[in-house]
Amino acid sequence: MFVAYSGDYGETVARFVDECLWQHKFRPRIALPDTHGEIPIDDEEIILQEESQCKIVLALITERAVESPEFKKEVRMAHRPFRIPVIVLRQGKSRSMLIVQEDPRIKFSKGRHASMCPEILRWIRKILARSDQSEAVPLTGHLQRRTRT
Amino acid sequence: MIREYDRASIVKEAVPWRRSPIAEGGKFVQIGLRILVGPELFIDSYSTRGEGSYSPEIVGVGHSLGIGEEKYLIDRLRQNVKREIDAKSLTVETLSEAIATFPPSSQVTAFVPIDFYSTLHLALDKRMRIEYSNYRPTLIVGPRKMRVFWSNNYVPFKEVILVSREFGEWVVKPDKDTGDLLTFELRPVQNKPNFTDVTVKTIAVYSILAQKEGLVVRLPS
Numbered sequence: 001m002f003v004a005y006s007g008d009y010g011e012t013v014a015r016f017v018d019e020c021l022w023q024h025k026f027r028p029r030i031a032l033p034d035t036h037g038e039i040p041i042d043d044e045e046i047i048l049q050e051e052s053q054c055k056i057v058l059a060l061i062t063e064r065a066v067e068s069p070e071f072k073k074e075v076r077m078a079h080r081p082f083r084i085p086v087i088v089l090r091q092g093k094s095r096s097m098l099i100v101q102e103d104p105r106i107k108f109s110k111g112r113h114a115s116m117c118p119e120i121l122r123w124i125r126k127i128l129a130r131s132d133q134s135e136a137v138p139l140t141g142h143l144q145r146r147t148r149t
Numbered sequence: 150m151i152r153e154y155d156r157a158s159i160v161k162e163a164v165p166w167r168r169s170p171i172a173e174g175g176k177f178v179q180i181g182l183r184i185l186v187g188p189e190l191f192i193d194s195y196s197t198r199g200e201g202s203y204s205p206e207i208v209g210v211g212h213s214l215g216i217g218e219e220k221y222l223i224d225r226l227r228q229n230v231k232r233e234i235d236a237k238s239l240t241v242e243t244l245s246e247a248i249a250t251f252p253p254s255s256q257v258t259a260f261v262p263i264d265f266y267s268t269l270h271l272a273l274d275k276r277m278r279i280e281y282s283n284y285r286p287t288l289i290v291g292p293r294k295m296r297v298f299w300s301n302n303y304v305p306f307k308e309v310i311l312v313s314r315e316f317g318e319w320v321v322k323p324d325k326d327t328g329d330l331l332t333f334e335l336r337p338v339q340n341k342p343n344f345t346d347v348t349v350k351t352i353a354v355y356s357i358l359a360q361k362e363g364l365v366v367r368l369p370s
Contacts, residue, residue, distance in 0.1 A: 134217030
């Protein structure tokens with residue numbers, strides 16, 4: 001799970017998300033010192049390589065995040081060449097051209113991010129469960145019905 | 150679902166494609182999934198609370214379809230690309246040797262394991278580099294350019310697969326009622342009157358047209 005963030009408050013939320021994922025047995029990857037998922041080398045290409053090997057990107061859209069070119073690149077790379085599902089964690093009414101309408105969104109208010117963990121986990125589990133459900137079968141066969149996730 | 154699928158699907162960007170006439174035969178497959186959804190999906194008022202109010206049941210369906218297509222395409226390439234070279238590492242020399250087996254005018258697409266992301270982005274040799282245009286990567290090796298599609302955690306592969314546009318084509322059978330590239334089927338569910346059995350799928354085949362127009366570069370993992 002790659003955590004993309006920017007700005008001072010973004011860093012605070014990123015540390016919380018890192019802890020939430022770690023506590024629930026997911027492996028975070030995050031370009032932030034002293035986190036469970038710390039990527040130790042501060043090099044853009046190394047960070048993007050780490051991101052490319054993740055299954056989900058959590059994009060923290062906080063007030064200042066959209067100003068960071070590194071953050072923009074991490075989210076755009078997930079959407080396009082890496083084709084990794086993005087879950088948006090959006091502070092208040094922060095606006096961003098990075099938000100794609102079909103990405104799941106979790107809204108939170110400044111200072112109230114601590115209640116988000118269950119919802120983050122719910123979306124992650126849902127997306128992971130869905131991801132390998134699509135199958136190719138001959139026209140004479142039947143697609144198996146999947147249970148609700 | 151359709152929007153998510155359009156964004157997740159790469160096959161029509163990676164290989165030539167066309168719509169199939171309804172009567173066209175061939176080894177078509179159905180790629181998709183079948184889910185049970187509750188009544189909220191069909192009730193307009195459920196979606197009036199703004200942008201975050203879509204049914205969670207359909208989140209990830211379009212992405213899953215894109216993954217299914219990509220897995221099928223990669224399987225077809227692995228089964229049908231017969232020319233191979235073995236290499237010790239991914240270098241300018243390796244890629245130059247591989248690309249030289251295609252005619253100079255060929256447009257070649259490269260499917261590349263994501264493990265080589267750093268190798269290609271941090272290459273010190275100026276004759277080999279990755280360039281992006283609108284987040285679409287192109288691999289440049291000397292005078293040749295190849296559109297790149299990376300593997301990912303959902304569709305992993307370990308070899309570099311090069312194919313020209315002549316190698317094959319993606320053929321899609323559109324929905325016979327709507328003409329759309331995705332087919333939706335809705336059925337009632339016995340004993341669950343509030344639920345609907347929804348199938349969403351694409352009916353497609355990747356037809357091989359010129360087997361010599363493909364090459365696999367095998368590398369140590």
